[in-house]
Amino acid sequence: MFYKLFRVYPAFSLLFVLVLCGCSAKQTTTETETETEEELTERAQAIHERVLTLDTHADTPLRMIEPGFDMAERHDPRETGSKVDYPRMIEGGLDAIFFAAFVAQDIRDDDGNTRAKALCLQMIDSIVTSTEKNADIVGLAINPDDAYALEKAGKRAIYIGIENGYPIGQDLSNIELYFEKGVRYITLVHSANNDLADSATDPNGPEHGGISAFGEEVVKEMNRLGIMVDVSHGNDSVFYDAVAMSQAPIIASHSNARVVTDHERNMTDEMLKLMAENGGVVQLTMLADYLREAPPNAERDSAMAELRATMSSISEMTDEDRAALRQSFQEINEKFPNPPATVEHVADHIDHIVEVAGIDHVGIGCDFDGGGGIEGVFDASEVMNITVELVKRGYSEEEIEKIWGGNLIRVFKEVQAVAEQIQSSATS
Numbered sequence: 036m037f038y039k040l041f042r043v044y045p046a047f048s049l050l051f052v053l054v055l056c057g058c059s060a061k062q063t064t065t066e067t068e069t070e071t072e073e074e075l076t077e078r079a080q081a082i083h084e085r086v087l088t089l090d091t092h093a094d095t096p097l098r099m100i101e102p103g104f105d106m107a108e109r110h111d112p113r114e115t116g117s118k119v120d121y122p123r124m125i126e127g128g129l130d131a132i133f134f135a136a137f138v139a140q141d142i143r144d145d146d147g148n149t150r151a152k153a154l155c156l157q158m159i160d161s162i163v164t165s166t167e168k169n170a171d172i173v174g175l176a177i178n179p180d181d182a183y184a185l186e187k188a189g190k191r192a193i194y195i196g197i198e199n200g201y202p203i204g205q206d207l208s209n210i211e212l213y214f215e216k217g218v219r220y221i222t223l224v225h226s227a228n229n230d231l232a233d234s235a236t237d238p239n240g241p242e243h244g245g246i247s248a249f250g251e252e253v254v255k256e257m258n259r260l261g262i263m264v265d266v267s268h269g270n271d272s273v274f275y276d277a278v279a280m281s282q283a284p285i286i287a288s289h290s291n292a293r294v295v296t297d298h299e300r301n302m303t304d305e306m307l308k309l310m311a312e313n314g315g316v317v318q319l320t321m322l323a324d325y326l327r328e329a330p331p332n333a334e335r336d337s338a339m340a341e342l343r344a345t346m347s348s349i350s351e352m353t354d355e356d357r358a359a360l361r362q363s364f365q366e367i368n369e370k371f372p373n374p375p376a377t378v379e380h381v382a383d384h385i386d387h388i389v390e391v392a393g394i395d396h397v398g399i400g401c402d403f404d405g406g407g408g409i410e411g412v413f414d415a416s417e418v419m420n421i422t423v424e425l426v427k428r429g430y431s432e433e434e435i436e437k438i439w440g441g442n443l444i445r446v447f448k449e450v451q452a453v454a455e456q457i458q459s460s461a462t463s
């Protein structure tokens with residue numbers, strides 16, 4: 036399945052492609068009027084360094100499980116397709132990240148569920164091992180405040196999420212197993228329907244009318260444990276169901292605004308308003324197709340279709356096959372390019388969400404190594420350009436702090452507080 040490959044080989048993204056500062060006041064008119072471009076960039080860099088910068092979505096575990104892939108090494112994103120490693124997090128001033136253990140949707144039977152769980156655990160273990168191996172520069176983060184403590188210690192905070200509830204299988208006890216290993220959010224569904232919920236992009240359309248009865252049990256168990264419910268990739272009904280079912284605020288770990296870019300993965304204004312009422316947060320993503328509408332490109336489409344038709348399943352591919360495939364995709368992309376998405380597009384989406392939902396309900400989830408990466412914010416080393424654009428548009432340090440992590444941390448804390456309530460009322 037193409038989506039699967041797209042997720043497994045981040046280079047293909049080309050195809051489709053925070054804290055604690057008291058100085059919150061907006062710049063005065065005189066200041067901005069006299070400020071040169073260079074001064075503005077310097078001011079933005081200083082803000083970027085002071086605030087906690089937290090990216091809620093990267094599929095980097097897909098790379099971490101590759102033999103020989105070393106997170107402590109700096110990779111060339113254009114040569115290797117890799118968008119995140121520790122040197123580039125440091126370079127980009129990215130303080131904290133959620134690495135998502137992503138398992139592509141496959142057959143929904145006992146065998147499929149067993150394989151999904153094994154792969155999910157392998158990815159989680161690879162994250163934990165990587166943080167242990169690089170304990171001088173990163174640390175595993177479990178609770179909201181860990182990000183601040185690690186930042187203070189000069190280390191990057193590594194959180195764990197799961198993208199796609201498929202590895203839960205039919206067994207609710209798996210959720211507690213994942214929680215104990217450090218998982219703090221689960222994206223209910225991915226690009227095809229699963230047993231929990233309907234996908235926004237399943238070619239066969241919805242199956243449960245949103246979240247299934249089993250999915251509702253999953254949401255309850257996530258609430259009980261203190262795992263954030265992530266509605267990205269779910270269809271619109273999944274969002275409405277999650278808001279109704281979850282006792283705690285929810286998140287969209289990587290989604291944009293549909294009024295700005297008409298894509299089923301993006302959220303309507305009605306959803307954005309309800310997200311604000313819910314107290315949740317929408318994390319803006321750097322995926323070109325969710326950021327700008329591309330004009331029709333028939334030659335590209337047919338070249339892609341031709342290549343897809345020749346592809347065998349990932350499990351049957353050798354490393355050489357994968358490299359060759361990556362090369363073919365890059366060639367098509369160079370021959371029939373789509374217009375790039377830029378940091379201005381990102382800020383347009385942020386502006387819109389702030390206008391509709393308010394400054395307390397927007398954040399950033401780049402989707403690096405899972406399709407994310409645009410002109411100017413191509414990999415983790417370039418995330419500072421988001422802050423520069425926000426400063427250019429007049430966002431204050433206090434507002435940028437909220438966008439870059441404050442909002443997500445607030446929701447994370449509320450999710451934990453709700454779990455404590457649920458657990459204490461169950462024992463009393």
Ligand SMILES: [Zn+2]
Nearest residue numbers: 198268289405
């Ligand atoms: Zn995704």
